Amino acid sequence: MARLVFDLDGTLVDSAPDLQAVANQVLSGEGFAPISLDEARDFIGEGTAVFVRKMRARRGIPDSEQPRLLASFMALYENAVEHTQPYPGAIEILSRLKESGHSLGLCTNKPLGPCMALLRHLEIDTYFDAITAGDSLPVHKPDPAPLLHTLDSMGDGPAFFIGDSEIDGETAKRAGIPFVFFTEGYSKVRMSALPYTATFSRYPFLPGLVEAMLRRAA
């Protein structure tokens, strides 16, 4: 059986509309124009502090405002679940993989508060044997520590990291874990630039892919 660690934003769920809504509430409170959904997608991947930094830069808001705007952002982000949708089939396939005996983990740069609020909202908070969020450790992805920390509490077995971005690819590479690339998320680079072992675009393809990778690893 495998240890399957998933990224969250852009991999299991499309959360960009919620991040866009939070950003636009913060921006409108400061008298600035809103950001588009594409901009929100572009800013996701390296955690909330980086999202807020990129959002500020887009509107020319000075660095000195980072702590204050990050705090306003976090307060609204804590329960931002309403506009987030799982990718088609993601939840069913997670549950099928779990029933087949695989161990599931989550390694995200989303902070633990909004991460858990979202998992509870989707009723999948009990699916995971280990969860490492963006603020669980002093470092976050692409540092390999969060991925290795997640795997540590998942027993034994071949490990795979399933994610949507170059940050995830880099994390997997530095941890020495094969990377499975979900192509429908928020990646900003060409696919050929990513160090992936396998790739999929639709969740129903994932169980077969996992079986094939396990056969190859055996």
Ligand SMILES: O=C(O)COP(=O)(O)O
């Ligand atoms: O919150 C982010 O910036 C990214 O989150 P992710 O690691 O789940 O993609």
Ligand SMILES: [Mg+2]
């Ligand atoms: Mg992601």
